[in-house]
Amino acid sequence: MRSHLLNDTTAEQYRRSVTEGVERVAAKLATTGRPFTGVTVDALSPRIDGIDLDEPLHDTTAALDELEDVYLRDAVYFHHPRYLAHLNCPVVIPAVLGEAVLSAVNSSLDTWDQSAGGTLIERKLIDWTCARIGLGPAADGVFTSGGTQSNLQALLLAREEAKTEDFGSLRIFASEVSHFSVKKSAKLLGLGPDAVVSVPVDRDKRMQTVALARELERCTKDGLVPMAVVATGGTTDFGSIDPLPEIAGLCEQYGVWLHVDAAYGCGLLASLKYRDRITGIERADSVTVDYHKSFFQPVSSSAVLVRDAATLRHATYHAEYLNPRRMVQERIPNQVDKSLQTTRRFDALKLWMTLRVMGADGIGELFDEVCDLAAEGWRLLAADPRFDVVVQPSLSTLVFRYIPADVTDPAEIDRANLYARKALFASGDAVVAGTKVAGRHYLKFTLLNPETTTADIAAVLDLIAGHAEQYLGDSLDRAS
Ligand SMILES: *Cc1c(COP(=O)(O)O)cnc(C)c1O
Numbered sequence: 001m002r003s004h005l006l007n008d009t010t011a012e013q014y015r016r017s018v019t020e021g022v023e024r025v026a027a028k029l030a031t032t033g034r035p036f037t038g039v040t041v042d043a044l045s046p047r048i049d050g051i052d053l054d055e056p057l058h059d060t061t062a063a064l065d066e067l068e069d070v071y072l073r074d075a076v077y078f079h080h081p082r083y084l085a086h087l088n089c090p091v092v093i094p095a096v097l098g099e100a101v102l103s104a105v106n107s108s109l110d111t112w113d114q115s116a117g118g119t120l121i122e123r124k125l126i127d128w129t130c131a132r133i134g135l136g137p138a139a140d141g142v143f144t145s146g147g148t149q150s151n152l153q154a155l156l157l158a159r160e161e162a163k164t165e166d167f168g169s170l171r172i173f174a175s176e177v178s179h180f181s182v183k184k185s186a187k188l189l190g191l192g193p194d195a196v197v198s199v200p201v202d203r204d205k206r207m208q209t210v211a212l213a214r215e216l217e218r219c220t221k222d223g224l225v226p227m228a229v230v231a232t233g234g235t236t237d238f239g240s241i242d243p244l245p246e247i248a249g250l251c252e253q254y255g256v257w258l259h260v261d262a263a264y265g266c267g268l269l270a271s272l273k274y275r276d277r278i279t280g281i282e283r284a285d286s287v288t289v290d291y292h293k294s295f296f297q298p299v300s301s302s303a304v305l306v307r308d309a310a311t312l313r314h315a316t317y318h319a320e321y322l323n324p325r326r327m328v329q330e331r332i333p334n335q336v337d338k339s340l341q342t343t344r345r346f347d348a349l350k351l352w353m354t355l356r357v358m359g360a361d362g363i364g365e366l367f368d369e370v371c372d373l374a375a376e377g378w379r380l381l382a383a384d385p386r387f388d389v390v391v392q393p394s395l396s397t398l399v400f401r402y403i404p405a406d407v408t409d410p411a412e413i414d415r416a417n418l419y420a421r422k423a424l425f426a427s428g429d430a431v432v433a434g435t436k437v438a439g440r441h442y443l444k445f446t447l448l449n450p451e452t453t454t455a456d457i458a459a460v461l462d463l464i465a466g467h468a469e470q471y472l473g474d475s476l477d478r479a480s
Contacts (some may be wrong), residue, residue, distance in 0.1 A: 009052035035080035038428035082430035098353035110336035122348035134282030140309035149265030150288035150304035158257035175207035205240035234265025234439035239395030244280025267294025270364035
């Protein structure tokens with residue numbers, strides 16, 4: 001069994017084994033004609049259930065053959081130009097290379113003595129990101145597992161900075177279309193059930209600052225403590241960007257922590273054309289960025305950044321075995337002092353390789369392309385009488401629904417759209433997402449693949465219309 005340990009004596013097996021895996025994936029990519037096969041849970045479950053984990057195959061090729069059957073054949077492929085559903089990007093090759101290196105060396109970024117250069121690389125990328133945002137000379141941050149953890153950590157810092165033991169009095173203000181991880185964080189942080197105040201949005205799905213001002217005023221009048229405003233720099237559904245400068249002004253006025261959730265919109269930090277859309281982010285106290293959404297990085301790759309490094313102390317705990325207090329005096333950089341995690345992947349290496357090979361402009365160029373594609377898609381939808389489209393995109397999502405010419409019952413229109421999404425998924429021809437707008441069912445394209453064309457968008461819209469019409473036709477038959 002020792003032959004399976006990666007070390008100086010097994011280099012050849014390592015090379016062969018990983019190369020074989022890479023060859024399989026490369027072959028798969030070359031022959032995948034659809035983003036999905038449409039496999040059902042019922043069809044796939046028995047294949048996985050049928051495998052006895054206590055009966056190993058003792059052979060890499062056999063295990064890869066089996067993997068083809070239980071995973072690769074029916075996986076959902078984000079690289080396919082007709083995968084248009086969630087915030088998943090196709091990944092860039094330098095990052096995948098970084099992934100291969102980081103898991104082989106297996107550094108753990110909690111302490112200097114488990115990572116050395118890894119810690120310094122991560123810190124440099126954090127400084128780079130802070131500089132892109134414009135957070136100033138005292139800024140700092142740390143890589144996290146994703147936007148959910150970044151938001152949680154930012155709100156932990158905000159809670160501590162609010163300097164009250166009375167958690168029930170704390171209030172967080174976030175727009176009604178902000179990410180659900182804000183509410184989840186409030187719960188994890190021990191705040192009360194009414195802690196998150198939902199601020200209404202305007203027609204473009206951006207937080208109404210007049211309403212925010214009113215809520216802040218009311219909160220203070222009621223003797224409650226405004227803990228944080230979460231402005232979203234690219235909402236998950238609409239890509240809408242809250243008016244950051246106005247919100248920052250209100251936060252200054254009321255002395256409230258400003259967190260900007262740019263999990264999605266962070267791609268603008270590298271943009272060559274649209275950087276100004278996220279102006280105001282530099283006034284945040286903390287920022288969430290998901291490189292695994294708009295920097296074309298493999299999952300996971302995310303960070304939380306703060307204006308004042310000192311605030312990260314709220315996540316600092318010392319353990320004799322790991323990061324004793326004296327190491328701080330010795331100026332030994334232990335990233336665990338800033339992190340909610342202990343053992344932690346060297347995800348930063350993926351971004352490092354990306355920046356060293358392609359450069360930030362390379363990423364920005366790709367992100368600009370998908371923003372331009374969304375603008376084209378919006379023009380298509382707005383000109384097409386079969387569809388109702390919600391907002392003109394600031395980033396790269398499109399929310400719309402099919403509206404049949406001769407049906408007026410909104411519930412029936414809902415059902416037709418739900419059916420179209422399901423039927424499309426089952427066909428595997430394309431994958432799209434769904435959401436609700438004002439209580440009604442809508443469909444969503446999240447465009448993160450520069451290989452997707454307007455012709456793809458037009459073709460998928462035709463498929464959607466076809467499925468919806470099929471449903472309505474069948475529904476008429478059922479009624480008669
Ligand atoms: C995706 C998203 C999150 C959550 O990030 P994960 O990486 O999925 O944990 C938070 N906020 C916004 C606005 C998002 O789009």
